[in-house]
Amino acid sequence: MPDLSNIKQLEEVIEFLFHCSQNASLPKDVIARASKYLGTLQGIRQQVIQEKYGFDCSPHPYSNDGTAVCNYIYDE
8 A cells, every 4th residue: 555645745846837837838738647647646545544544535516524534644
């Protein structure tokens, strides 16, 4: 099972690069790739947390509780 702290660090790096790429007006394919990788990592994180803690942290349409709990689990 992947280490959650490593996944979180990768997400933070890709988010940073994603925001930098938008500000630098990089080609749209570069921005799209960064977004795709970020989505993949978030999916892995959700799966790991669901398997490890039995909690579904996929975003809920009417609340942000899932994301908040998943972020809390990261900080353990």
